[in-house]
Amino acid sequence: MAADTRAAAASVLGDVLRGKSLNQALPARLEKVAGKDRSLLQQLCYGTLRQGPRLQAILAQLLDKPLKDKDADLRGLLLCGLYQLDSMRIPDHAAVAETVGATRALNKNWARGMANAVLRRFLREREQLAAALDDAAAASHPRWLYEKVWAQWPAAAAAIVAANNQQPPMTLRVNTCRQGRADYLADLSDHGIEASAGAISPHAIQLAQPQDVFELPGFAAGAVSVQDEAAQMAAILLGAAAGERVLDACAAPGGKTCHILELQPQLQELVAMDIDRLRLDKVGENLVRLGLEATTLPGDAARPPPQLAAASFDRILVDAPCSASGVVRRHPDVKLLRRASDIAAMAKTQSHILSGLWPLLKPGGTLLYATCSILDEENSQVVRRFLHEQDDAELIDTAIEWGQAVDCGRQLLPAPGGTDGLFYTLLRKLTPA
Ligand SMILES: C[S@@+](CC[C@H](N)C(=O)[O-])C[C@H]1O[C@@H](n2cnc3c(N)ncnc32)[C@H](O)[C@@H]1O
Numbered sequence: 001m002a003a004d005t006r007a008a009a010a011s012v013l014g015d016v017l018r019g020k021s022l023n024q025a026l027p028a029r030l031e032k033v034a035g036k037d038r039s040l041l042q043q044l045c046y047g048t049l050r051q052g053p054r055l056q057a058i059l060a061q062l063l064d065k066p067l068k069d070k071d072a073d074l075r076g077l078l079l080c081g082l083y084q085l086d087s088m089r090i091p092d093h094a095a096v097a098e099t100v101g102a103t104r105a106l107n108k109n110w111a112r113g114m115a116n117a118v119l120r121r122f123l124r125e126r127e128q129l130a131a132a133l134d135d136a137a138a139a140s141h142p143r144w145l146y147e148k149v150w151a152q153w154p155a156a157a158a159a160i161v162a163a164n165n166q167q168p169p170m171t172l173r174v175n176t177c178r179q180g181r182a183d184y185l186a187d188l189s190d191h192g193i194e195a196s197a198g199a200i201s202p203h204a205i206q207l208a209q210p211q212d213v214f215e216l217p218g219f220a221a222g223a224v225s226v227q228d229e230a231a232q233m234a235a236i237l238l239g240a241a242a243g244e245r246v247l248d249a250c251a252a253p254g255g256k257t258c259h260i261l262e263l264q265p266q267l268q269e270l271v272a273m274d275i276d277r278l279r280l281d282k283v284g285e286n287l288v289r290l291g292l293e294a295t296t297l298p299g300d301a302a303r304p305p306p307q308l309a310a311a312s313f314d315r316i317l318v319d320a321p322c323s324a325s326g327v328v329r330r331h332p333d334v335k336l337l338r339r340a341s342d343i344a345a346m347a348k349t350q351s352h353i354l355s356g357l358w359p360l361l362k363p364g365g366t367l368l369y370a371t372c373s374i375l376d377e378e379n380s381q382v383v384r385r386f387l388h389e390q391d392d393a394e395l396i397d398t399a400i401e402w403g404q405a406v407d408c409g410r411q412l413l414p415a416p417g418g419t420d421g422l423f424y425t426l427l428r429k430l431t432p433a
Contacts, residue, residue, distance in 0.1 A: 005390040006102035009044035015077025049332035163414035164328040201232035222290040230419035234343035235259035242266035244314035252279030260279035302352040322371040326421025363431040379423040380407035396426040
């Protein structure tokens with residue numbers, strides 16, 4: 001029933017409002033709803049969170065007194081109701097009726113009348129309510145992020161904000177061990193799937209419409225993986241050569257691990273490490289599907305486990321945990337979950353990870369530091385501090401044409417129809433004189 005799907009969305013959104021990520025909250029709920037309702041549930045959750053800051057500010061105007069923390073599911077349902085009225089092509093009367101009907105699942109007698117009153121008042125006063133929003137709420141961004149984007153990227157800010165509010169394209173990485181991009185594009189065309197070659201990665205294909213991966217030709221057998229073009233630049237930049245030992249230090253779920261192996265099947269060894277054992281299982285699953293081999297290892301990159309010997313890796317990839325400010329369109333829960341104060345804490349973790357891994361790199365070896373952040377605090381500032389503290393590290397100057405040069409590396413910025421926002425920098429370990 002449609003009201004059940006709204007109730008499921010309310011429960012997922014309630015979990016996110018209580019602090020869970022969408023990746024933690026959604027999959028279990030998706031499994032419980034009927035197959036035909038799954039895409040609606042996904043749309044309700046992703047769409048409501050994309051518009052989250054705007055809808056929260058509208059809801060605040062519509063409530064006589066703030067909801068309590070224990071009413072997070074009701075808040076989720078009201079936000080989801082407002083999202084349907086504000087942004088979806090569902091007739092108003094149906095959106096109101098289904099959302100009000102979904103209050104039954106909340107076991108709060110008073111919620112029905114309240115939801116009805118809030119949604120109907122929104123329909124009567126939508127123009128005045130929208131006019132009263134401040135600039136950050138109107139752009140559906142938390143104030144701290146909105147201000148940082150405008151301060152750090154004045155020329156690109158409008159495009160970044162617009163991209164953050166859109167559904168991202170679905171991009172594939174062709175497994176070039178199996179076939180070339182042109183051949184796979186032909187396969188897609190034979191299956192009636194509209195697609196085009198990516199703009200910056202030679203292995204990328206952008207689909208005109210998102211698809212169930214199992215409807216893509218050869219997916220189960222490892223012909224392609226889903227990966228944004230910006231993320232595909234990591235393995236290309238790392239440039240691992242035959243016979244080398246490579247450490248992918250923050251590897252899960254393994255998108256970049258697998259790409260490194262696809263590009264260089266003759267490595268001596270690739271160690272894929274992650275602090276999160278459950279996420280590390282995903283690396284194993286991806287390796288199996290693609291027919292690739294790596295050593296998976298649970299471990300903290302800031303304090304690497306003893307089996308990783310000093311100076312034993314030719315190349316290290318550090319795809320560091322970060323604010324995800326460059327991939328907001330894929331993780332819209334970031335808008336509600338992340339706080340301004342998280343950024344300094346992230347930068348500290350990133351610095352500890354860099355210093356922890358550096359001794360593992362051979363003299364003459366290279367380390368690629370990457371984040372999916374567009375914030376200078378997590379990118380150039382972390383690298384600049386590291387270079388200041390580490391006498392035997394230097395920046396490698398690469399002749400890259402994509403993205404833009406920043407103080408200590410290369411930045412790709414989100415833009416409508418474009419790539420995710422990733423930062424990359426390559427560091428070399430100097431050989432002792
Ligand atoms: C951006 S994700 C990596 C994505 C991955 N490289 C890919 O392409 O599929 C960051 C990863 O870092 C892991 N992580 C966080 N802190 C870590 C630490 N101290 N040591 C190792 N891994 C860590 C997280 O569990 C997460 O899987």
